[in-house]
Amino acid sequence: MDPNTPADFFKGSSKFHTYYSQTKKGGGVIDLGLSLRTIQHETYLPPARMIGLDGYGELIDWSQPSYNSITQLKSEDTGHQRLAQGYYNNEGESRGKYAYVKVNLDGLVVGRKVCLVDQGAYATLALQLNDMFGMQTVSGLRLFQTESEFSLVYRDREGIWRNVGDVPWKEFVESVDRMRIARRNDALLPF
Amino acid sequence: MEVTNGLNLKDTELRLGLPGAQEEQQLELSCVRSNNKRKNNDSTEESAPPPAKTQIVGWPPVRSNRKNNNNKNVSYVKVSMDGAPYLRKIDLKMYKNYPELLKALENMFKFTVGEYSEREGYKGSGFVPTYEDKDGDWMLVGDVPWDMFSSSCQKLRIMKGSEAPTAL
Numbered sequence: 589m590d591p592n593t594p595a596d597f598f599k600g601s602s603k604f605h606t607y608y609s610q611t612k613k614g615g616g617v618i619d620l621g622l623s624l625r626t627i628q629h630e631t632y633l634p635p636a637r638m639i640g641l642d643g644y645g646e647l648i649d650w651s652q653p654s655y656n657s658i659t660q661l662k663s664e665d666t667g668h669q670r671l672a673q674g675y676y677n678n679e680g681e682s683r684g685k686y687a688y689v690k691v692n693l694d695g696l697v698v699g700r701k702v703c704l705v706d707q708g709a710y711a712t713l714a715l716q717l718n719d720m721f722g723m724q725t726v727s728g729l730r731l732f733q734t735e736s737e738f739s740l741v742y743r744d745r746e747g748i749w750r751n752v753g754d755v756p757w758k759e760f761v762e763s764v765d766r767m768r769i770a771r772r773n774d775a776l777l778p779f
Numbered sequence: 780m781e782v783t784n785g786l787n788l789k790d791t792e793l794r795l796g797l798p799g800a801q802e803e804q805q806l807e808l809s810c811v812r813s814n815n816k817r818k819n820n821d822s823t824e825e826s827a828p829p830p831a832k833t834q835i836v837g838w839p840p841v842r843s844n845r846k847n848n849n850n851k852n853v854s855y856v857k858v859s860m861d862g863a864p865y866l867r868k869i870d871l872k873m874y875k876n877y878p879e880l881l882k883a884l885e886n887m888f889k890f891t892v893g894e895y896s897e898r899e900g901y902k903g904s905g906f907v908p909t910y911e912d913k914d915g916d917w918m919l920v921g922d923v924p925w926d927m928f929s930s931s932c933q934k935l936r937i938m939k940g941s942e943a944p945t946a947l
Contacts, residue, residue, distance in 0.1 A: 688923050690916060698909045698938065700900075701922035720900070 689742075690766040693721045704761045710753055714740075721769060729769065742767045854929070860888045860906075860937040871929045877921055884908065888937060895921045907938045 692699040700720050707713045714731040717740070722728040730736035732753060740752040744763040752760065752767065858867045867887055874880045881892050893903035900919055901907050908920040911934040920928065920935070 688927070690918065692916075697917055698907070699916055699918050701918060 689764055691717060691720070691769065692767075693724060693769040694771050696721070696724060702767075704764065709757050710760075713752075717769065731769075737771060738769050739771075740767060741770055856932055856934055858884065858887070858935040858937070860890070861939045863888055869935075871932060874929075876925050877928075881908065881920075884935075884937065890937070892937075905939060908935065909938050910935050 687705055688701045688703050690699050691702055702713070702716060702720075704713070707716060710732060714729070717731060718729045725738070729738045731738060731740050741749050742752050742760070742764045743749050743766050745765055747765075749768075755763075854871045855868050856871055858869055869883065869887075871880075874883065877895070881895075885891060890906050891904050892906050892908060893901040895901055900921070909917050910920050910928070910932045911917050912931045913933060917936070
């Protein structure tokens with residue numbers, strides 16, 4: 589109250605002085621218009637500013653709780669996703685390494701899964717894959733045969749694609765991540 | 780407040796010194812009304828924030844409850860069939876093995892799936908049930924144990940024989 593009073597009084601006195609001087613000169617219509625506009629402009633500005641400040645302050649107070657809530661929600665989501673991923677990854681990885689691995693034949697959308705524990709050697713694996721994919725080809729897969737148009741490759745745990753059959757069976761079973769039946773040379777295909 | 784009113788009165792007197800006395804009273808009334816309007820606006824703005832705060836405080840618990848329920852009891856996946864006009868959704872947790880699931884799919888889409896064999900997949904009907912796993916690969920339904928399948932299945936799709944490995 590105290591600091592505001594002098595300011596208002598000062599403004600009032602200045603307006604009074606200006607108007608009084610204009611009156612002395614004779615009070616032209618143009619001068620009166622200017623004077624009115626000036627007074628109105630000054631009177632409207634302060635309230636707008638005050639309202640703006642109040643709104644800004646209120647927004648700050650309101651947004652903080654909201655921000656905290658959003659943060660909590662994100663934390664919950666992240667935790668849940670991590671748990672889910674860990675569960676699936678662990679199970680998938682453990683079985684994938686020693687039991688079921690994916691097999692895809694080039695050109696086919698749908699893959700199969702083979703349980704390597706059921707196989708005892710490369711020969712039985714070749715028979716299994718021929719049963720699964722052989723009907724998709726003209727003369728069967730004939731894997732591991734020199735005249736075959738298909739070759740079997742696998743991706744090991746380090747992500748490197750290697751040729752199946754280069755290492756002992758047990759070593760292969762421990763490192764295989766997934767397999768792919770690739771065509772050797774497309775130029776030789778009859779169709 | 781009194782000081783402000785005093786200033787307004789002075790301004791009014793100065794401006795209207797030339798025209799006359801009656802107009803002075805009208806301006807005074809208009810000033811009072813404008814002040815009242817401003818006060819109303821201020822009170823309206825002040826009352827707006829509290830409801831928002833209340834809503835925000837109540838929102839998270841509801842979500843967390845729903846999430847907990849979803850995680851515990853259900854596992855919905857989309858099911859599509861080549862040629863069918865719309866998708867379906869099923870809860871994998873409702874089935875305990877492959878025969879139950881395949882029977883439900885047959886009833887849902889009015890088709891017959893061939894008998895499964897590890898060697899040759901689904902033979903004889905021209906329809907092949909496949910699923911998209913967590914890696915995004917499409918695999919044939921039935922190759923792996925049920926629990927492994929149900930925990931990694933993200934979508935199901937019943938393909939026609941031309942796109943899937945099956946006897947022609």
